[in-house]
Structure formats: C-alpha cells, structure tokens
Amino acid sequence: MPNYSLKLLFVSTPVGALGTGIGGGVELSLYNIAQEMLRRGHSLQILAPVGSKLAQLPIIEIPGNRQIIAQSQGRDTPIMMPDNSVLANMWEYARQVQGEYDLIVNFAYDWLPFYVTPFFDKAIAHFVSMGSLSVAMDKMVVQVVAKFPGTIGFYTPSQAATFALNTECACLSSGVDLSLYEFCPNPNNYLAWLGRIAPEKALEDAVQAAQISNIPLKIMGKMQDEEYWQKICITYPNAPIEYLGFLSTTNMQQQLRQCIALLMTPRWIEAFGNVAIEALACGVPVIAYRRGGPAEIVQDGKTGFLVEPDSVKGLVSAIAHLPQIDRSNCRQSAETDYSLEALGDRFEHWFRVMLK
Known part of the structure; x- marks a missing residue:
C-alpha cells in the first residue's frame, strides 16, 4: 500500500x-x-x-x-x-x-x-x-x-x-486529543449531561433521574430547540439542574471531569457518542441506554453502566452503583481505543x- x-x-x-x-x-x-x-x-x-x-x-x-x-x-x-x-x-x-x-x-x-x-x-x-x-x-x-x-x-x-x-x-x-482532557480521580457530587438540546436526545430522562437521586445535574451543549427546553423546565420546576451553555472543549472538560458520571439518554440509535469518550478521557464513568453507539463504548460494570433503553429507573439504579467503578479504568479505555x-x-x- x-x-x-x-x-x-x-x-x-x-x-x-x-x-x-x-x-x-x-x-x-x-x-x-x-x-x-x-x-x-x-x-x-x-x-x-x-x-x-x-x-x-x-x-x-x-x-x-x-x-x-x-x-x-x-x-x-x-x-x-x-x-x-x-x-x-x-x-x-x-x-x-x-x-x-x-x-x-x-x-x-x-x-x-x-x-x-x-x-x-x-x-x-x-x-x-x-x-x-x-x-x-x-x-x-x-x-x-x-x-x-x-x-x-x-x-x-x-x-x-x-x-x-x-x-x-x-x-x-x-x-479525541487526550491531552485536552484532565483525569480527575476525586469528583464532586454532580452528574453531567452533554449534547444538543433536542427531543431525540431525551434530556428529560436525565433531569428526572437527577431529581429522583437528588444529585445536581450540569447540562452542557448547543440549545437547538428552545421550546423543548422550556417544556422540560416547566415539567420539572424543582429538579436540581444547571444549564451551562455550549462550552469550549477546555471549559467543558473542566466541568465534566468533576462529575461522578455522564448520563447518555438518546431516544434514537446514536451512531457513536463522542461525549462518551470525552467523559472517559476525564475518568468519568458513563451511564447510557443500551442502544446504538454508546452500548459499544461503555464496558458495563467497568467504565460505566448500560441500562434498559428509556428506563429512568435504570438510570437511578446505576447512579447508586457508581462507587463500584474505578475511574482509572475509564481513562485507560480512552487511551487504548480512542x-x-x-x-x-x-x-x-x-x-x-x-x-x-
């Protein structure tokens, strides 16, 4: 060749x-x-x-x-x-x-x-x-x-x-360029959700899981559907959520790496899910629906958890089991494959x- x-x-x-x-x-x-x-x-x-x-x-x-x-x-x-x-x-x-x-x-x-x-x-x-x-x-x-x-x-x-x-x-x-993502072994008690704010991403599932778990959720990504976002805010007025906007890679990973997990809740078959490997690069476990690309990235029980698609109950259960995950395995997965x-x-x- x-x-x-x-x-x-x-x-x-x-x-x-x-x-x-x-x-x-x-x-x-x-x-x-x-x-x-x-x-x-x-x-x-x-x-x-x-x-x-x-x-x-x-x-x-x-x-x-x-x-x-x-x-x-x-x-x-x-x-x-x-x-x-x-x-x-x-x-x-x-x-x-x-x-x-x-x-x-x-x-x-x-x-x-x-x-x-x-x-x-x-x-x-x-x-x-x-x-x-x-x-x-x-x-x-x-x-x-x-x-x-x-x-x-x-x-x-x-x-x-x-x-x-x-x-x-x-x-x-x-x-991803791993040098841009800093490993964080000791996170704060926050969850993260990262992606375009649009119906097919099902942000409302992550918001509901955060509310049930009583753990603050940091939301980052492009505001693509303002009406959809407002509906979420009206439906879950007391949910512990914070929208940080669309951030540069540097600012995004500064927020993401301090979280205990990234939630991925796509309603459709996600082709891949770059946000998953960005999280792994920071040592952040990924909790994702067992659907599409994320199901091929996350090593269930090692770098995060795969749960039944569209199951908020499954997300909440996985959040409770996060102490089982060694965050260094997440970073190692990113270094080996991504x-x-x-x-x-x-x-x-x-x-x-x-x-x-």
Missing part, C-alpha cells in the same frame, strides 16, 4: 458553521481527523459554511443557505434544498477543484453528496454520521455501497446495521485502501 502524503479535501456538514456546535458530534470528528492527518504530513483543505472556525485548520468558507437538519424530518419527507444552498455550493466547488486532490471526504449526512458521487472523477469517501433516518437517504447509501465498494464508513456496527446493506463497511469509531493516534490509524488505512 503506497505510503506517500495524501492531498485531502474534507467537505463539512451544511447544517451550520463549524465551531458553532450545530453540527453536533460530526464537528468534533472532522476536527480531530483533520488535525491528525495534518500531523501525519498529509495536506488538506476543509470546505465549510461561512463563519466556520476551527483552530489552526485550513478552511475555505462557502456562502449559501444552510441545510435543514436531517433528524428534524420524517422518514418519508421528500429531498429538500433551500435556495442558494450551501450544500450544493460546496459540492460545486469540490467538483471544480477535484483535480487538485487525491481524495474527497464527505462528512455531510445528506442525499446530494451520495447522488453526485458517480459524476466525479475523483474518489469520494463518505463518513456517515448518523443511523438510518430517511427512505431516500437509505436508498442512496445502498446504491453507493454497491457501485463503489469500500467508500462508505460508519462509526459503529450498530449504526451500520440500521441501513439495509448486503456487504460489510468500514467501522471507524472516533477519537486516542488521536488510534483514530488516525483507522482513517489513514481506510483512505489508502480506497486509493491503492
């Missing part, structure tokens, strides 16, 4: 500018993969909506109206694009400059990049950031898998299983296999 430096073009999510948190976990994944590829001597450019900012990474800002978030639409919703779509503009730019790169890497969970794949001369690697959400998207993923084997990558097998695929695809997991080096190895191998 050739070992030359690669020229990579990353095409970001069109739902919002990088650095705003609107893109959720895909923002962190793109950032970490990009910086590791640069560290390894590869060259790259990132196409992203206007206003995008990621420290020390080369971004070409593309104008246009952002795309509607996929998880807010129904399974049978027709494909829709706004006027002057930033998604279309990014891919038109990519088409024009494709000859300058060895490989184009798509981070957008959208129908268009998959549809245009056969019309490009350059190979396109698609890193799929969510599980099955729409009939149209599912069909397009299946078509690309059939026509261009090996070019589709997922986070986890459980995510890949939500698509009707007849062949195995690369499962690439995720990773370092940037491990992440880079997986993605670099995937890229090179496509190009050999």
Whole structure:
C-alpha cells in the first residue's frame, strides 16, 4: 500500500458553521481527523459554511443557505434544498477543484453528496454520521455501497446495521486529543449531561433521574430547540439542574471531569457518542441506554453502566452503583481505543485502501 502524503479535501456538514456546535458530534470528528492527518504530513483543505472556525485548520468558507437538519424530518419527507444552498455550493466547488486532490471526504449526512458521487472523477469517501433516518437517504447509501465498494464508513456496527446493506463497511469509531482532557480521580457530587438540546436526545430522562437521586445535574451543549427546553423546565420546576451553555472543549472538560458520571439518554440509535469518550478521557464513568453507539463504548460494570433503553429507573439504579467503578479504568479505555493516534490509524488505512 503506497505510503506517500495524501492531498485531502474534507467537505463539512451544511447544517451550520463549524465551531458553532450545530453540527453536533460530526464537528468534533472532522476536527480531530483533520488535525491528525495534518500531523501525519498529509495536506488538506476543509470546505465549510461561512463563519466556520476551527483552530489552526485550513478552511475555505462557502456562502449559501444552510441545510435543514436531517433528524428534524420524517422518514418519508421528500429531498429538500433551500435556495442558494450551501450544500450544493460546496459540492460545486469540490467538483471544480477535484483535480487538485487525491481524495474527497464527505462528512455531510445528506442525499446530494451520495447522488453526485458517480459524476466525479475523483474518489469520494463518505463518513456517515448518523443511523438510518430517511427512505431516500437509505436508498442512496445502498446504491453507493454497491457501485463503489469500500467508500462508505460508519462509526459503529450498530449504526451500520440500521441501513439495509448486503456487504460489510468500514467501522471507524472516533477519537479525541487526550491531552485536552484532565483525569480527575476525586469528583464532586454532580452528574453531567452533554449534547444538543433536542427531543431525540431525551434530556428529560436525565433531569428526572437527577431529581429522583437528588444529585445536581450540569447540562452542557448547543440549545437547538428552545421550546423543548422550556417544556422540560416547566415539567420539572424543582429538579436540581444547571444549564451551562455550549462550552469550549477546555471549559467543558473542566466541568465534566468533576462529575461522578455522564448520563447518555438518546431516544434514537446514536451512531457513536463522542461525549462518551470525552467523559472517559476525564475518568468519568458513563451511564447510557443500551442502544446504538454508546452500548459499544461503555464496558458495563467497568467504565460505566448500560441500562434498559428509556428506563429512568435504570438510570437511578446505576447512579447508586457508581462507587463500584474505578475511574482509572475509564481513562485507560480512552487511551487504548480512542486516542488521536488510534483514530488516525483507522482513517489513514481506510483512505489508502480506497486509493491503492
């Protein structure tokens, strides 16, 4: 397999500018993969909506109206694009400059990049950031898998299983810069919840568990649905919760590492759950529903607990058993499986296999 430096073009999510948190976990994944590829001597450019900012990474800002978030639409919703779509503009730019790169890497969970794949001369690697959400998207993923084997990558097998695929695809997991996360052996009596504040994340389950356990809950993440948040506040007026907003990695881990556990309560099949490995990197156990990506990250009884999906009672029971967890096991798990080096190895191998 050739070992030359690669020229990579990353095409970001069109739902919002990088650095705003609107893109959720895909923002962190793109950032970490990009910086590791640069560290390894590869060259790259990132196409992203206007206003995008990621420290020390080369971004070409593309104008246009952002795309509607996929998880807010129904399974049978027709494909829709706004006027002057930033998604279309990014891919038109990519088409024009494709000859300058060895490989184009798509981070957008959208129908268009998959549809245009056969019309490009350059190979396109698609890193799929969510599980099955729409009939149209599912069909397009299946078509690309059939026509261009090996070019589709997922986070986890459980995510890949939500698509009707007849062949195995690369499962690439995720990773973080462990130097940014400080291990905390002696936490304070707080719980944490981290993520986009939107219905599919089921924050209300964590709020209810905190209220029953009488342990304060620190909530961090992008406020995506204000009406949903207000409903939670009205429903649980006496819950011991504090919303800290969308924080930088530095400020977030300062709060997270001092907590006794991170609660993960997704109502859907989470493709991965970057917040889980961020918690583990701080030595924080993860209590998650046994569903999707988190169920493949958490080692039940060792780095946290997996509970029955949608069971607040299960969350409360797991919180009571937290003293059984050795927090050093959490950090060790992050160091073994979720370092940037491990992440880079997986993605670099995937890229090179496509190009050999």
